[in-house]
Amino acid sequence: MSNKAAWLKAANERPLVIEDAPMPNIGPREVMIRNRAVAINPVNWAIQAKAIFPVTYPFIGGNDAAGEIVQVGSEVNNFKVGDRVIAACWADGTTEGRSNSAFQLFFSADAKAIVKLPNHISYAEGSVFPLAMATAASALFQPDTHGLSIPQVNAKSQGKVVLVWGGGSSVGACAIQLLVGAGYDVAATANGRNLSAMKDLGAKYVFDYTKETVVEDIVSTLKGLDFGGAFCAIIGPDILRCGQIADQLGGYKFVSTVLPTNMPTQAGLPDGVGTCNVWGDTIFKHEAGPAVWEKWMPAALETGALKPAPPPLIFGNGLEAIQGSLDRWSEGVSYQKVVVTLD
Structure with a gap:
């Protein structure tokens, strides 16, 4: 060879x-x-x-x-x-x-x-899958990041809704499926033409991020639900929009991001809204790594619960x-x- x-x-x-x-x-x-x-x-x-x-x-x-x-x-x-x-x-x-x-x-x-x-x-x-899945899992499930419950086969409902901003991205598509696998309801944003694809991945609520009223639409739809925070799968000002939503909805006021750990954390978030940066390989240093990669992913791929997306x-x-x-x-x-x- x-x-x-x-x-x-x-x-x-x-x-x-x-x-x-x-x-x-x-x-x-x-x-x-x-x-x-x-x-x-x-x-x-x-x-x-x-x-x-x-x-x-x-x-x-x-x-x-x-x-x-x-x-x-x-x-x-x-x-x-x-x-x-x-x-x-x-x-x-x-x-x-x-x-x-x-x-x-x-x-x-x-x-x-x-x-x-x-x-x-x-x-x-x-x-x-690989880098996007590792990045999304690192952001969502490590105790030093978003700290959400990890995916399991036949997971019970968490009774909470988590927002994924940028569901049409590679990391966002993985995040939707990871969260569904962990028992969360998911609200996802995407371009209008990709909203049906977000539903196919398991998102319960979908929103067109190109609409000027998207923040208001999300808040009005999710108001009164137990909010588990937001994950922004896109680097840029959309992180601030996620912060506005988390601030208005209450619940878990946290925005996890895909900003790498060698960059500053996002400035300008409302007072009381937490955030974190992430590095994809850190998932393998936590118990969430084996839970996702060794247990949940193989089973979910086999059954079709985890779809290749995008x-x-x-x-x-x-x-x-x-x-x-x-x-x-x-x-x-x-x-x-x-x-x-x-x-």
Whole structure:
């Protein structure tokens, strides 16, 4: 076996260069995966175009992948060679971190950050989950973030409603399904043409965020219900709108966000409304990580309770297509996740 990767050779350099890469060396609690599909996240474009994080060049990026296991570490007993899996990669920018990056044919992954993929879900569909799922779960269920109850198979109703702002985003779509899996009623915002899709994911209440009256509409609809806080799956001024809603509805006055922990927390929220930033891999340092990744996700994928969303927009095949897929993402997508297959 030999490996190739899409390398970022220097800050802001383009296009990515397709060259040989070392075969991963896996640790006792890791697996090696033959990559079959990768999905594009905003951070992947921003690292190349904006150099937003310090990385060591040459660099291999990519956080979302799906493929089959070709080697297992000595302490891994819940996966085997040949298993179809999805994997969250952290692409941390160090020399050692290159093996845990998605933009290559073979990569290593921590066994606690992979999930078996049922045969009825394609690799392209499965690749939409990992980073978005980890980010949403980190924001919603850690005791040091939103602190909500974790998803369970056949969860009982919590009797609370949680707002997801940006349900049409990748993180938002995962958040809706995670919250439904935890027994919460969900109110979600999306573009008007995607409201029916939010219902399909399990949202009980849906709102068109493009309407000028959206804040008033949400407050009037949810007034009197037990409010469990808001999760803003979009970076920007919408966090403040979530804060206004939480302030007016009472209940749990909290707005969790997707702002990374290396950025300042959102300023300008009403007095008494709490907030948090998040980093996706922290979920695996809390009990919520195994609860979501090892217990709930495999069962929910198998039964169809967890749907691949947003659906993949397959841009092309092969490592050579990754640069174009990054550019395609930068042009904007609506309730789609840009994916490259690696067959």
